Amino acid sequence: MVRPDSALATAERILGALVEIPAAVLVVAEIVVLFSGIVARYVLHQPLVWSDELASILFLWLAMLGAAVALRRGEHMRMTALVARLPPGARGFVDALAVTAGLAFLVLIITPAYHWAYEESFITTPAMEIANAWRAAAFPVGVVLMIVFSLLRLALRASLASALGAALLTAAIVAAFWFAGPTLKPLGNWNLVIFFVGVVGICVFSGVPIVFSFALATLGYLALTTRVPLGTLVGRMDEGMSHLILLAVPLFVFLGLLIEMAGMAKAMVRFLASLLGHVRGGLSYVLIGAMYLVSGISGSKAADMAAVAPALFPEMKARGAKPGDLVALLSATGAQTETIPPSIVLITIGSVTGVSIAALFTGGLLPGVVLAVGLCFVVARRYRTDDLSHVRRATGGEILKAFLIAFPALALPFVIRAAVVEGVATATEVSTIGIVYSLVVGLVFYRQIDWRRMGTILVETAALSGAILIIIGAASAMAWGLTQSGFSRTLAQAMTQLPGGAFGFMTVSVVAFIILGSVLEGIPAIVLFGPLLFPIARAVGIHEVHYAMVVVLAMGLGLFAPPFGVGYYAACAIGKVNPDEGIGPIWAYMLALLVGLIVVAAVPWISIGFL
Structure with missing residues (x-):
């Protein structure tokens, strides 16, 4: 491995900064463009006809630069549960193999990406009347940057033996598939099993980032078993990650990080603690309620947990709670609040299935309450013997003071909801209202905005957004490949003929999506299987x-x-708890969530009663 103070490491840091700065600027630019559109339309009554088009152009650049930043930082989503159990030497080789697998896809796609961008240069955008190449160039530029960062990652973080061994093995596998091409074509739909089950499964369980697992399988299927040009793969990835509604992803991620920095999350937690801190297991109820409230603001589970855990865990530990219990409940509340708007997963469902996002936001509130009741039941059982003789109950004056301090933060979910319902902003634009509101509240009321951290938050937003959006692109291309093969028709026929009708279909869906959620995470699974x-x-x-x-x-x-489940390990990292400590306590909470899920599935009114 290269020393961290070497010239190569210095070059990597400089190049990283040169990519992170424009990525951060693009986040700011998207916020400004979309908020300006709201002001021009709703306040000045002079809509900006070019705002959506400019936002779309900047969006693809944000997605690709963000994906490059995420690759450099090692933040692309991957399943490491099996890799983490390997001895250090074998783990180093498998980690290097994950990098070379992604590198293989990037090298194979660079030429089709260039040709696709060149063909887009002949198209003129309708509103701004500029060549679409200004937008399309983002894809090949992003691919080149990811190639460079992949090579630097191998040089800086892998031993020479691991890097060479992984590169040779990857090249051998690619060559083997290439020479097997004439044999694969006559196999028909068996190729779906080979590529979309075999290749994807092996890649995912080997720790290859999910985006490259999907992309390699789709590229192999199209190149070796069909006559579809590979430029189509690039176009489908672009189409998948370019839905304007997905602009909400980076904006809500930024909003979640912003409310934590502004002190709004901490104010809400303190108010809830003043209400319930004297009850047995009271701070556990506060954790459940705080996650419900914060999830309704940020839309990012990592941001939710990072906002709540540091504010509650120290006091909960001081009252005798075991670290394993805390991280188990934190993980359970992460699952409980998946439907609380503005959930990124709900936004993704709306973008790929055409379901009204406003309806999804309305329908998501009550299911979260049902699951929260189940978690509260477990908390009541678990902490029924707590000794609270040393805990002082907050006075009415203290509760009122905490409420007044928390009121601006508590109002934010209602501000966001009202903006959508009243037609002030679309589901894409409404996050900018939340961002401006949080900045004003943080500056004027809480006075905790740290401008020195703003750059870090913007870069984190770009990286997480890029990692999410490029997965959506790869999964969209994979879903298109499955659809073109006729698989969707076969699946539809099989699912509609399940015994039990709607009940049988719902039961199979619950089991399937629990499994998919543990392997693929929510967004890739939704993009891949939602349209089907x-x-x-x-x-x-x-x-x-x-x-x-x-x-x-x-x-x-x-x-x-x-x-x-990777969310569990994220909760452990945020809570700074060894994962082994939480595995025992978490199963009671998981059982409560499963019972709540069954109730929601059996009683449609919980989801659609307020539509």
Whole structure:
């Protein structure tokens, strides 16, 4: 491995900064463009006809630069549950193999990406009347940057033996598939099993980032078994990650990080603690309630947990709570609040299935309450013998003071909701209202905005958003490949003929999405299977919003359940707790969530009663 003070490491840091700075600027630019559109339309009554087009151009650049930043920082989503159990030497080789697998895809796609961008240069945008190459160039530029960062990552973080061995093995596998091409074509739909089950499964369980697992399988399937040009793969990835509604992803991620810095999350937690801190297990109830409130603001589970845990865990430990219990409940609340608007998963469902996002936001509130009741029941049982003789109950004056301090923060979810309902902003734009509101409240009321941290937050937003959006692009291309093969028709026929009708379909969906949530996480699973399964749900008589709530909660259960759920390990990292300590206590909470999920699935009114 290269020393961290070497010239190569210095060059990597400089290049990283040169990519992070424009990525951060693009986040700011998106906020300014979309908020200006709201002001021009609603206040000045002079709509900016070019605002959506400019936002779309900047958005693809943000997605690709953010993906490059995420790759450099090692933040692309991957399943490491099995890799983490390997001895250090083997783990180093497998980590290097994950990098070379992604590098193989990037090298194979760079030429089609260039040709696709060149063809887009002949298209003129309707509003701004500029060549679409200004937008399309983002894809090949992003691919080149990811190639460079992949090579630097190998040089700086892998031993020479691991890097060479991984590169040779990857090249050998690619060559083997290439020479097997003539044999694969006559196999027909068996190729779906080979590529979309075999290749994806092996890559995912080997720790290859999910985006490259999907992309490699799709590229191999199209290149070796069809006559579809690879430029189509690039176009489908672009189409998947370029839905204007997905602009809400980076903006809500930034909003979640902003409310933590502004002190708004801490104010809400203190108010809840003043109400329930004297009750047995009271701070556990506060944790459940705080996650419900914060999730309704940020839309990012990592941001939710990072906002709440540091404010509550120290006091909970001081009252005798075990670290394993704390991280178990934190994980459970992460799964419980998956449907609380503005959930990024709900936004993704709306973008890929056409379901009304406003309806999804309305339908997501009550299912979270049902699961919260189940968690509260477990808390009541677990902490029924607590000794609270040393805990002082807050006075009425203290509660009122905490409420007045928290009021601006508590009002934010209602401000966001009202802006959408009253037509002031779309679901894409409304996050900018939340951002401006949080900045004003943080500066004027809480006075905790730290401008020195703003650059870090913007870069974190770009990296997380890029990692999410490029997965959506790869999963969209994969879903298109499955659709073109006729798989969707076969799946639809099989699912509609399940015994039990709607009940049988819902039962199979719950089991399938719990498994998918533990392996793929919510967004890739939704993009891949949402366009296939939602029409089937309609055909068997299940309301789309009800079905969306069930599958999102099922995925959340899988995402936060050990041993495979990556959300559980994120909660452990945020709580600074060894994962082994939480595995025992978490199962009671998971059982409560499963019971709540069954109730939500059995009673459609919980999801659609207020539509």
